[in-house]
Amino acid sequence: EPEVTQTPSHQVTQMGQEVILRCVPISNHLYFYWYRQILGQKVEFLVSFYNNEISEKSEIFDDQFSVERPDGSNFTLKIRSTKLEDSAMYFCASSRVPNTEAFFGQGTRLTVV
Amino acid sequence: AQKITQTQPGMFVQEKEAVTLDCTYDTSDQSYGLFWYKQPSSGEMIFLIYQGSYDEQNATEGRYSLNFQKARKSANLVISASQLGDSAMYFCAMREGIQGAQKLVFGQGTRLTINP
Numbered sequence: 001e002p003e004v005t006q007t008p009s010h011q012v013t014q015m016g017q018e019v020i021l022r023c024v025p026i027s028n029h030l031y032f033y034w035y036r037q038i039l040g041q042k043v044e045f046l047v048s049f050y051n052n053e054i055s056e057k058s059e060i061f062d063d064q065f066s067v068e069r070p071d072g073s074n075f076t077l078k079i080r081s082t083k084l085e086d087s088a089m090y091f092c093a094s095s096r097v098p099n100t101e102a103f104f105g106q107g108t109r110l111t112v113v
Numbered sequence: 114a115q116k117i118t119q120t121q122p123g124m125f126v127q128e129k130e131a132v133t134l135d136c137t138y139d140t141s142d143q144s145y146g147l148f149w150y151k152q153p154s155s156g157e158m159i160f161l162i163y164q165g166s167y168d169e170q171n172a173t174e175g176r177y178s179l180n181f182q183k184a185r186k187s188a189n190l191v192i193s194a195s196q197l198g199d200s201a202m203y204f205c206a207m208r209e210g211i212q213g214a215q216k217l218v219f220g221q222g223t224r225l226t227i228n229p
């Protein structure tokens with residue numbers, strides 16, 4: 001069964017460093033998303049992406065964040081200068097069309113120290 | 114204001130019993146979708162069931178069903194014949210609108226524990 005794949009599963013980084021979280025969405029999906037979940041809290045929307053551009057972004061998704069689809073298969077989230085409060089589980093998701101279920105990857109646990 | 118409200122932070126149920134997890138939502142859109150996801154202790158988010166606002170029948174997927182009461186704006190998840198492997202966090206989520214890539218708005222979650 002096709003699935004969304006995220007790498008790495010865990011990442012520890014120093015405050016101020018740049019990190020890139022990688023995702024391979026399901027191959028025939030056209031809509032891509034990043035969400036995050038701070039430990040013990042609810043899942044929060046970061047950004048949606050369609051047709052090589054951002055469709056919507058939340059207040060969390062400030063200038064420190066960027067997304068890219070560098071080729072036909074990868075979808076990346078970059079955090080330029082990480083802060084302690086960026087520590088969270090980051091989920092990539094994809095959907096075939098907008099009004100269907102989004103399938104989530106297994107998440108990348110980011111720890112900023 | 115909360116768009117998705119899950120009022121049960123934790124639920125404890127005996128194995129093989131049915132369980133209902135509550136979810137109420139708030140939207141002024143006519144077109145929206147409601148989702149339930151399961152998050153086991155390993156952390157991944159597993160899609161369970163979807164209900165569109167125009168769907169007249171309640172959605173069912175195996176042991177999962179969604180009790181959709183549109184006038185009350187509720188979308189409760191019913192798990193029949195619960196199993197130990199059902200122990201997890203359960204999140205209700207809503208997607209608004211039909212155009213473009215939409216976000217999901219999640220509730221706070223309910224931690225379900227199935228006792229043997």
